[in-house]
Amino acid sequence: MASASSTSARSLFAESKSRLADRVQVNVNNIASVARQISRGSRASEAVVHSAKAFCQQEQAVANSEENLKKMTLAVAHLGYQYEAINKNCMLLEDVKEQVRAMQR
Amino acid sequence: MGNEHSNQQPGQPTRSKSLTRTGSKGPEPDLQDDPGRSASPGPSVCSDSELPYISYTVSRPIGDSPKLQPKHLQRGKSATSSPVRTRQPLLAAKSVQSRIRPASFPNKTTKAHTIVVVKPALENNDLEADEDQLRLRSTPMFLPIMRGTLNLPAARDPEVLERLDPGGLVALGSRYQQYLANCADMVAAEQNQLTGRVKEIDSGLNRLMGNLSERQKRFAKLAEKLSKVHEVSSQLNRCHSLLNHLIESMETLNNSLPIDDRLEPFVWTTG
Numbered sequence: 001m002a003s004a005s006s007t008s009a010r011s012l013f014a015e016s017k018s019r020l021a022d023r024v025q026v027n028v029n030n031i032a033s034v035a036r037q038i039s040r041g042s043r044a045s046e047a048v049v050h051s052a053k054a055f056c057q058q059e060q061a062v063a064n065s066e067e068n069l070k071k072m073t074l075a076v077a078h079l080g081y082q083y084e085a086i087n088k089n090c091m092l093l094e095d096v097k098e099q100v101r102a103m104q105r
Numbered sequence: 106m107g108n109e110h111s112n113q114q115p116g117q118p119t120r121s122k123s124l125t126r127t128g129s130k131g132p133e134p135d136l137q138d139d140p141g142r143s144a145s146p147g148p149s150v151c152s153d154s155e156l157p158y159i160s161y162t163v164s165r166p167i168g169d170s171p172k173l174q175p176k177h178l179q180r181g182k183s184a185t186s187s188p189v190r191t192r193q194p195l196l197a198a199k200s201v202q203s204r205i206r207p208a209s210f211p212n213k214t215t216k217a218h219t220i221v222v223v224k225p226a227l228e229n230n231d232l233e234a235d236e237d238q239l240r241l242r243s244t245p246m247f248l249p250i251m252r253g254t255l256n257l258p259a260a261r262d263p264e265v266l267e268r269l270d271p272g273g274l275v276a277l278g279s280r281y282q283q284y285l286a287n288c289a290d291m292v293a294a295e296q297n298q299l300t301g302r303v304k305e306i307d308s309g310l311n312r313l314m315g316n317l318s319e320r321q322k323r324f325a326k327l328a329e330k331l332s333k334v335h336e337v338s339s340q341l342n343r344c345h346s347l348l349n350h351l352i353e354s355m356e357t358l359n360n361s362l363p364i365d366d367r368l369e370p371f372v373w374t375t376g
Contacts, residue, residue: 034274034278037278038278038285042282042283042284042289043286043289044285045289047289048293048296051292051293052296055296055303058300058303058304064310064311068310071314075314075318082325082328086327086328089328092334095338096334096337096341102345103344103345
């Protein structure tokens with residue numbers, strides 16, 4: 001008798017446990033849907049993803065800038081050489097003027 | 106929520122029916138509905154007509170030792186196995202795996218020692234040391250608000266629902282939503298600012314590059330022109346030396362002539 005009642009009680013508890021587990025599952029799913037609604041409703045991920053995409057598209061621009069900077073360093077070096085050459089030639093101009101004056105005498 | 110309530114109602118009478126029987130059908134619907142809750146089929150004897158696969162294996166034991174059984178079932182169908190779950194494919198009549206596995210049983214009995222273990226069984230220890238499960242178990246015991254829902258889900262729902270005010274939770278949720286939106290907007294605004302700055306810098310650099318290249322071209326031309334000064338000076342030097350040489354040679358020529366035919370001595374005159 002006792003064993004029969006305990007087994008029936010155990011089976012009863014098993015059913016209520018399963019029902020409780022189902023309710024808990026339903027509640028957990030509801031909480032999850034509420035959380036999803038909060039995160040979707042705030043459009044947080046959309047805004048952040050959008051700005052991240054736009055930033056990623058600037059990568060090409062950044063690469064261009066880097067290339068331009070490298071070219072600029074080269075150009076600056078060239079300009080330095082040209083300045084030196086022009087300077088030297090300007091000095092030479094003075095000498096040439098002297099020479100012409102000497103030749104005229 | 107309403108859908109879930111209505112789905113539960115047809116499920117309930119079947120469960121109560123299975124309880125009254127306390128027979129072989131008891132654990133089966135649970136196994137069919139929730140494969141996660143795998144329960145061994147109790148002390149009751151299952152009839153052969155309802156579970157054909159058990160009759161197959163009763164007379165013909167699979168393999169030499171019970172250890173081979175889970176390894177056999179792992180042979181490529183499922184990655185994980187446990188001694189409890191191996192019974193499921195045998196009992197569930199609707200799963201596809203059970204249709205495929207009995208086909209491999211004849212091979213198993215003929216070649217008992219040619220088992221290929223794709224992956225060894227998982228250790229059971231991991232299931233109990235799982236962080237999430239420990240945290241779930243450490244939650245305190247509490248009773249549901251609607252105590253009647255344990256037995257009768259639809260009883261006195263509107264009464265209880267009137268007393269429950271969702272306004273607080275709704276306010277909390279909406280505040281959190283607003284906060285998330287604000288944070289995301291701030292982050293997105295700053296990021297867009299950065300993007301704009303990158304664009305500006307890129308355009309500025311492009312302009313600078315254009316200016317520099319223009320200057321470089323002009324300077325190249327100027328430098329080329331001015332380099333002619335060097336040529337001019339060298340040519341002047343040559344002219345000067347040549348003229349001197351010319352004057353000297355003229356003087357010598359003049360002196361070599363007879364005095365009567367000599368010209369006047371050459372003098373540099375300007376103008």
